[in-house]
Amino acid sequence: MDQKRNFLAATWEALAELARGFATTFIHLFRRPITEQYPEYKRPLPERSRARIILTRDPDGDERCVACYLCSAVCPVSCISMQSGEREDGRRFAHWFRINFARCIYCGLCEEACPTLAIQLTPNFETCQYDILTLVAEKEDLLVDHGGKNHDYNFYRYAGVIAVGGKGDHLQEAKPVDRQSNMP
Amino acid sequence: MTAWIIGFIILLAKLGLVLVGLLLLAAYLVFAERKLLARLQIRLGPNRAGPFGLMQPLADAVKLLTKEDVVPNKADRLIFLFAPAVVAATALLIFAVVPFGQGWTIGNHQIPMVVADLNVGLLYVLALSSIGVYGVALGGWASNSKYALLGGIRGAAQMISYELSLGLALVPVVMLAGSFSMVEIVAAQSRYPFLLVQPLAFFIFFVSAVAETKRIPFDLPEAENELVAGYHTEYSGMRFGLFFLGEYVTMVVLGSLVAVFFLGGWQGPLLPPLVWFFLKVLAVVFFMIWMRGTLPRLRYDQLMHLGWKLLVPLALLNIVVTGGVMLLLRA
Numbered sequence: 001m002d003q004k005r006n007f008l009a010a011t012w013e014a015l016a017e018l019a020r021g022f023a024t025t026f027i028h029l030f031r032r033p034i035t036e037q038y039p040e041y042k043r044p045l046p047e048r049s050r051a052r053i054i055l056t057r058d059p060d061g062d063e064r065c066v067a068c069y070l071c072s073a074v075c076p077v078s079c080i081s082m083q084s085g086e087r088e089d090g091r092r093f094a095h096w097f098r099i100n101f102a103r104c105i106y107c108g109l110c111e112e113a114c115p116t117l118a119i120q121l122t123p124n125f126e127t128c129q130y131d132i133l134t135l136v137a138e139k140e141d142l143l144v145d146h147g148g149k150n151h152d153y154n155f156y157r158y159a160g161v162i163a164v165g166g167k168g169d170h171l172q173e174a175k176p177v178d179r180q181s182n183m184p
Numbered sequence: 185m186t187a188w189i190i191g192f193i194i195l196l197a198k199l200g201l202v203l204v205g206l207l208l209l210a211a212y213l214v215f216a217e218r219k220l221l222a223r224l225q226i227r228l229g230p231n232r233a234g235p236f237g238l239m240q241p242l243a244d245a246v247k248l249l250t251k252e253d254v255v256p257n258k259a260d261r262l263i264f265l266f267a268p269a270v271v272a273a274t275a276l277l278i279f280a281v282v283p284f285g286q287g288w289t290i291g292n293h294q295i296p297m298v299v300a301d302l303n304v305g306l307l308y309v310l311a312l313s314s315i316g317v318y319g320v321a322l323g324g325w326a327s328n329s330k331y332a333l334l335g336g337i338r339g340a341a342q343m344i345s346y347e348l349s350l351g352l353a354l355v356p357v358v359m360l361a362g363s364f365s366m367v368e369i370v371a372a373q374s375r376y377p378f379l380l381v382q383p384l385a386f387f388i389f390f391v392s393a394v395a396e397t398k399r400i401p402f403d404l405p406e407a408e409n410e411l412v413a414g415y416h417t418e419y420s421g422m423r424f425g426l427f428f429l430g431e432y433v434t435m436v437v438l439g440s441l442v443a444v445f446f447l448g449g450w451q452g453p454l455l456p457p458l459v460w461f462f463l464k465v466l467a468v469v470f471f472m473i474w475m476r477g478t479l480p481r482l483r484y485d486q487l488m489h490l491g492w493k494l495l496v497p498l499a500l501l502n503i504v505v506t507g508g509v510m511l512l513l514r515a
Binding site (some may be wrong): 018021022025026027029031032033034035037140 | 211220222223224225226227228474477478479
């Protein structure tokens, strides 16, 4: 008798739970879809999302890149290549600079390695092409006319060029310490 | 002679209409299912091809027809090529005996709204759904693939098991209607649909029929997270399309069978018979899609347990009780 009641109770419980499940899905039928319609609506991505790479310029409009090869060296898929050169004023630059986006894995290591904040990743991820060869970007494709994530930074104000003034005249450089007055 | 020719032309016209209607309905059922399922999961579903995505079935058909038709190495070629046709053809053929409206009388011609009013229509339905098993089992076997074979074996076991309760659930209906003919079964429900007097038979029939169509929660033959795609893993292009078509035509046919056996077929107040029939079919189909959005897949032992230990005994009991009550009422 007890067993029979258990069976009936279990059956009733199963049916009730089944009905609850059906009710839940039915309610969802009238909920607003949460789909974002991609080409019409583009979700604003965080500023630091890692997608297409750019080469930025410093506030004076000069290229930031000093062709130090650090990005090329750190790149795990070796998709960055360049040829360095030196301007008459002693400033280094890249003769040519090439990123193969067909290989790039958007890891952002180049951006981390860059001492001059020249190479930066942007949230622009729509880089699809039908022909794989068109994914190879040259310097003129990569170079933009703004400072990217940090507009004010200028590496050459701090380093990389021959100092013109005397010691302690450079930007943010401390005055030389007079060792006579520095005695314990 | 002229009467014969006119009858033949009318038959051909009906055949064409039913075939086109059925295929169109099946194609848009795929679309409706994708849309509804999406809304059940608070998504949008297909909405790109044409307004509201209404051209999606067309796009799907074009895609399937232009795809490569791959036959695997060492597959049993003849059976492999033949199996999808069995599934699609049996599904389409079942609809031949389904009455979808009241007969028309034009002049002295009586045009019944059914392709063929067989006096053993119900047996014909059961026989054809049995043949459908062959398409699944042979398709799985001929593919020369483990997944397809497993799916085919599961399909055969499941469909044969549930055929039993499917047939037994219909016995009380035949007892009440006193006929195997689908037209007369509908006519017998002129006062009340059999659902009211046979809710248990309705439940058993519906569950077994969903199992026969291999839909969630009984989709073990094609369980995608275990068997890739089950018995049609190796099929591509329009041959896969035929399996797909067969499945959705079976859905429509199942909806119309439930409507004919338990919901009173085309009969209903106010609206024209064809509309009533259509509405009933769509209601059943909607419930099946809703079920797909709600229930998880059964385990294999649960499936066999439900079929053999619950549905078959219940169906037998239902027959005995129905017979007893009928005897009592007659006495």
